[in-house]
Amino acid sequence: MRTRVTAASGLLFAMALVFAGLSAQAMLEKRNKAPDFKLSSLNGKKVKLSELQKDPQRKGAKRVVLLNFWASWCPPCRAEAPYLQKLHEKYGKKGLAIVGVSTDTKGAAVVRRFVKEKKLTYTQLLDPNHTVVRKYRVGPIPTSYIIDRSGVIRSVHLGFAPGLEKDLEKEIRALLQ
Numbered sequence: 173m174r175t176r177v178t179a180a181s182g183l184l185f186a187m188a189l190v191f192a193g194l195s196a197q198a199m200l201e202k203r204n205k206a207p208d209f210k211l212s213s214l215n216g217k218k219v220k221l222s223e224l225q226k227d228p229q230r231k232g233a234k235r236v237v238l239l240n241f242w243a244s245w246c247p248p249c250r251a252e253a254p255y256l257q258k259l260h261e262k263y264g265k266k267g268l269a270i271v272g273v274s275t276d277t278k279g280a281a282v283v284r285r286f287v288k289e290k291k292l293t294y295t296q297l298l299d300p301n302h303t304v305v306r307k308y309r310v311g312p313i314p315t316s317y318i319i320d321r322s323g324v325i326r327s328v329h330l331g332f333a334p335g336l337e338k339d340l341e342k343e344i345r346a347l348l349q
Contacts, residue, residue, distance in 0.1 A: 202327060206239070206319045209304045211273065211297040214284055219297060224269050225323065234321040235269045236347045238340065241305060242314045243275045244286040248332040249314045253290045255337035259344065260294040267321075267348050270294035275305055275313060316340070320347050 210220045227233040240256060242249035253272075260270045272292070274283045277300045287296055299305055308317065316329040318340070327343055329336060 202325055204325050206237070206317065206323050206325050207307050209307060211299055211304060212280075214280055214287065214296050214298070216280075219295070221271070222323075224271055224295060225319075225321075227267055229265060229267070233267070234323070235267050236321055236344060237317075237319040238268065238270045238344065239273065239308075239317040239319060240270065240314055241273045241275060241299075241308070241310045241316070244282055245276070246313050250286075250290075251334075252314050252332035252336075253286075253292060255340075256294065257290065257292050259337070259341060262341075263344055263348060264294070268344055272296045273299050273304055275299055275302060275310075318343050318347065 206221065208220060208222045210218050213219050221237070221239070225234050225237055227235045238256070238259065240252075242252070244250070256270050256272070259268065264270070272294060274296060276282050276298075279300070280298055283296060283298060286292075297304075308315075312330055314332050317325050318327045318329075320326050326347060329340065
């Protein structure tokens, strides 16, 4: 019995790697202009990425954006959210905008519960029909795009494991300078 479980686990892991590899090839790459989009926020207001890029602290300035695609049912997404919140608290007033794009299909109430549970204060948008997911060619979740002040994708991060937050912070600090 143990052999079957191990073999099945190995097969699932291999399939996940293949899926991630295929998705990585298909997704938007570094140096591409980040496509603009409009999605609903948790309060129902339509929000454009281009508006979120504007820095409310400095007139005419743009912000670095960490665009994170996630879902409330996704264990790595659940683990990553507190780290994104810490980055938001540390760099939000220094020119960083963290934008969560929920891929949940069961409505805003599910997302609101998750946001409340995790005490998230960064911007959350809803993409239940996966319109923006398709536009950004997102495969596995979580997927994060780091977008510079001129709107160019500087890096793409697939998945989440502890330690990734240090890489994200290093990249963000460099772009904020």
